[in-house]
Amino acid sequence: MTVPAVEAVDVWRTYELDGVSVSALRGVSLTIDQGEYVAVIGPSGSGKSTLMHLLGGLDRPSGGRLVIGGRDVTTLTAPELATLRNETIGFVFQAFHLLARTSAVDNVALPLVYRGVGARQRRERAAAMLGRVGLGHRLHHRPNQLSGGEQQRVAIARALVTVPAVLLADEPTGNLDSATGEAVLELLEQLNAESGVALVMVTHDQEVAARARRRIAVRDGLIRSDSAHDRPPSDGSGVPATLDPAPSAEPRSVSGSGPGHPPGGSGGAAGATGRLPRPGERPRAEQRLPRSGGDAG
Amino acid sequence: MRLAEAWRVAWDALRANRLRSVLTMLGVIIGVASVVILVAIGTGTKQQVEQQVEGLGSNLLLVVPGRIEVGNAPVVSPLDLSDADAVSRVVGDPGRVAVTVASGATARAGNRSDFTTVQGVLETTPSVFTRSLSRGRYLTGADVDTSRRVAVLGDSVARALFPDRDPLGQQVTLAGVRFRVIGVFAPLGQSLGVDRDDEVHVPVTAAQRLWGTQRIDGIAVKAPDRERIDELGERIVAELSRRHPDTEFSAVTQRQILGVLGDILGVLTGVLAAIAGISLLVGGVGVSNIMLVSVRERTREIGLRKAVGARPRDIGVQFLLEAVLLTSVGGLTGMALGVGTALLVDALSPIPAAITWWSLALAFGVSAAVGIVFGVVPAQRAGRLDPVVALRAE
Ligand SMILES: Nc1ncnc2c1ncn2[C@@H]1O[C@H](COP(=O)(O)OP(=O)(O)O)[C@@H](O)[C@H]1O
Ligand SMILES: [Mg+2]
Numbered sequence: 001m002t003v004p005a006v007e008a009v010d011v012w013r014t015y016e017l018d019g020v021s022v023s024a025l026r027g028v029s030l031t032i033d034q035g036e037y038v039a040v041i042g043p044s045g046s047g048k049s050t051l052m053h054l055l056g057g058l059d060r061p062s063g064g065r066l067v068i069g070g071r072d073v074t075t076l077t078a079p080e081l082a083t084l085r086n087e088t089i090g091f092v093f094q095a096f097h098l099l100a101r102t103s104a105v106d107n108v109a110l111p112l113v114y115r116g117v118g119a120r121q122r123r124e125r126a127a128a129m130l131g132r133v134g135l136g137h138r139l140h141h142r143p144n145q146l147s148g149g150e151q152q153r154v155a156i157a158r159a160l161v162t163v164p165a166v167l168l169a170d171e172p173t174g175n176l177d178s179a180t181g182e183a184v185l186e187l188l189e190q191l192n193a194e195s196g197v198a199l200v201m202v203t204h205d206q207e208v209a210a211r212a213r214r215r216i217a218v219r220d221g222l223i224r225s226d227s228a229h230d231r232p233p234s235d236g237s238g239v240p241a242t243l244d245p246a247p248s249a250e251p252r253s254v255s256g257s258g259p260g261h262p263p264g265g266s267g268g269a270a271g272a273t274g275r276l277p278r279p280g281e282r283p284r285a286e287q288r289l290p291r292s293g294g295d296a297g
Numbered sequence: 298m299r300l301a302e303a304w305r306v307a308w309d310a311l312r313a314n315r316l317r318s319v320l321t322m323l324g325v326i327i328g329v330a331s332v333v334i335l336v337a338i339g340t341g342t343k344q345q346v347e348q349q350v351e352g353l354g355s356n357l358l359l360v361v362p363g364r365i366e367v368g369n370a371p372v373v374s375p376l377d378l379s380d381a382d383a384v385s386r387v388v389g390d391p392g393r394v395a396v397t398v399a400s401g402a403t404a405r406a407g408n409r410s411d412f413t414t415v416q417g418v419l420e421t422t423p424s425v426f427t428r429s430l431s432r433g434r435y436l437t438g439a440d441v442d443t444s445r446r447v448a449v450l451g452d453s454v455a456r457a458l459f460p461d462r463d464p465l466g467q468q469v470t471l472a473g474v475r476f477r478v479i480g481v482f483a484p485l486g487q488s489l490g491v492d493r494d495d496e497v498h499v500p501v502t503a504a505q506r507l508w509g510t511q512r513i514d515g516i517a518v519k520a521p522d523r524e525r526i527d528e529l530g531e532r533i534v535a536e537l538s539r540r541h542p543d544t545e546f547s548a549v550t551q552r553q554i555l556g557v558l559g560d561i562l563g564v565l566t567g568v569l570a571a572i573a574g575i576s577l578l579v580g581g582v583g584v585s586n587i588m589l590v591s592v593r594e595r596t597r598e599i600g601l602r603k604a605v606g607a608r609p610r611d612i613g614v615q616f617l618l619e620a621v622l623l624t625s626v627g628g629l630t631g632m633a634l635g636v637g638t639a640l641l642v643d644a645l646s647p648i649p650a651a652i653t654w655w656s657l658a659l660a661f662g663v664s665a666a667v668g669i670v671f672g673v674v675p676a677q678r679a680g681r682l683d684p685v686v687a688l689r690a691e
């Protein structure tokens with residue numbers, strides 16, 4: 001373990017609304033290590049999204065210290081911060097945020113545009129990435145020609161095409177039905193395990209959160225609990241065995257992307273076939289157990 | 298982001314909203330086209346008039362009572378033929394002096410009639426003003442001396458009165474008096490919308506008898522020495538002032554006429570261009586407006602682009618290029634439309650139009666500049682958007 005991917009020390013975020021200060025975050029400290037899988041839970045309005053925006057350098061803290069990829073955010077200019085985002089962070093949003101009139105492959109290639117990569121190489125890398133999320137057959141579809149699950153997969157491919165250190169997913173399944181959401185979730189988990197990108201995911205679902213190696217509970221702008229401090233990881237520090245910074249060219253098949261698999265998935269079949277087994281994964285039946293009113297928010 | 302990439306993004310954005318882009322461009326198209334057309338007409342008219350004045354010869358001197366200035370009322374002439382003789386003595390060659398006494402009159406031949414200008418002149422007129430005949434002969438000294446009722450018709454008058462006959466030897470009635478046609482002028486064309494072939498020349502003596510006057514309106518001199526034309530003018534004015542102490546006289550050269558006309562037509566062209574420029578400005582405001590709408594509509598897109606690494610400048614440049622592209626494509630289209638219309642006007646109507654490169658360059662430059670000027674505010678607004686707020690926009 002070298003430098004942490006992101007480090008926040010006593011971070012505050014205060015908004016001024018009509019002269020009244022509202023603190024969305026009130027002194028948050030946490031460290032995201034390379035390759036981690038972290039679930040962030042907490043009721044609505046507790047500051048989860050604000051935290052994600054800060055961890056991704058999309059926003060600046062009002063107080064405290066925030067270091068992303070070894071660089072102190074407060075010392076960076078707006079263009080420098082943009083470049084840092086481009087190089088180290090991938091965002092996945094609840095609302096997908098794809099460019100409507102742009103094909104899947106060009107949507108995925110967008111971050112490379114701002115990195116100055118030539119058009120041809122961009123397309124190649126975007127197409128390869130789409131292949132990894134199981135959309136190799138949807139390169140030239142536009143968002144409105146794709147299902148919700150497929151759109152979110154495109155967004156995930158876009159987040160990962162730059163080979164970032166951290167993937168920040170803010171309720172990535174919030175706009176999807178449960179089966180499709182499950183498939184997207186499995187994809188995220190698999191990419192985390194395979195490529196070594198740290199995955200920080202906001203979720204309302206306790207069950208989903210339970211699958212993460214580390215859970216952070218946020219309430220009223222404060223971290224109420226962080227499982228990293230409750231019990232030190234016993235399974236080899238929670239870092240996946242393979243740290244693979246560049247997406248390899250070899251077709252390492254992705255869950256639910258095999259031929260004949262229905263796009264977006266329907267029913268519980270998504271990801272049930274052709275999936276690589278992952279250490280620490282819970283049996284499927286258990287995942288689908290009815291929830292018992294533990295829904296946050 | 299590479300600039301070529303930014304151009305492509307801007308172009309795609311405009312194409313995605315084709316109708317709106319075209320409507321926005323329309324303002325610029327109309328503005329640029331009207332600049333090009335109006336400047337072409339102004340320039341064409343100026344060139345035509347200058348050509349005609351130059352056709353008079355650079356050693357022509359026009360002597361008239363009163364001052365030649367814009368806005369001065371004409372003065373009743375005190376001149377008569379003895380003054381013309383006096384001027385001839387100053388010049389030293391009667392063959393270089395021409396006179397005119399002119400009035401509107403109805404010319405009749407058979408059952409046809411034409412209202413025209415009858416000019417009483419000396420036999421020297423064709424050499425002083427460089428006029429040529431298409432047929433027959435001009436007036437002679439004997440015609441003038443004996444007040445002979447003979448007439449030389451302008452081309453238009455000849456066509457109007459004798460559409461299917463040879464006018465030579467025919468009778469025309471001018472203000473009720475019969476004249477015999479001895480010649481027809483070669484056509485001159487139009488000047489500032491005035492038909493220069495709508496005139497009839499008769500001996501000055503016959504014209505004076507026709508209208509019961511001894512007066513002449515003015516004297517024209519073809520100076521023997523171009524270098525000393527101003528000095529000759531002064532001497533003529535001095536002589537006439539001596540003979541008519543109560544009247545002011547002016548001697549104007551072609552150069553002065555060109556100067557005055559050039560000033561008038563230059564101002565006219567400028568005013569036309571300015572009016573057209575205002576419509577270009579209005580087009581620019583339209584571009585600004587649409588760009589602001591576009592920034593608002595695409596707030597989430599801006600937020601997303603920033604999230605994946607677009608710098609404020611990348612976003613600003615993208616929107617600025619979009620505005621510049623709108624106005625430049627509009628400008629090019631307007632130029633094509635303007636040039637086409639101007640060429641049509643020149644070919645199909647009596648209004649002359651001349652395309653000048655400077656007006657095209659100006660119109661295009663201004664339209665591109667309009668894009669920059671009116672695109673900067675929306676572009677800056679886009680570049681400065683807070684990505685978090687932008688991503689949350691509806
Ligand atoms: N731009 C803003 N201006 C003012 N208050 C804000 C802004 N963004 C978020 N907040 C407030 O900060 C708090 C946390 O918001 P958020 O991080 O979106 O919560 P969560 O994602 O956990 O639902 C909320 O009370 C919200 O109203
Ligand atoms: Mg939220």
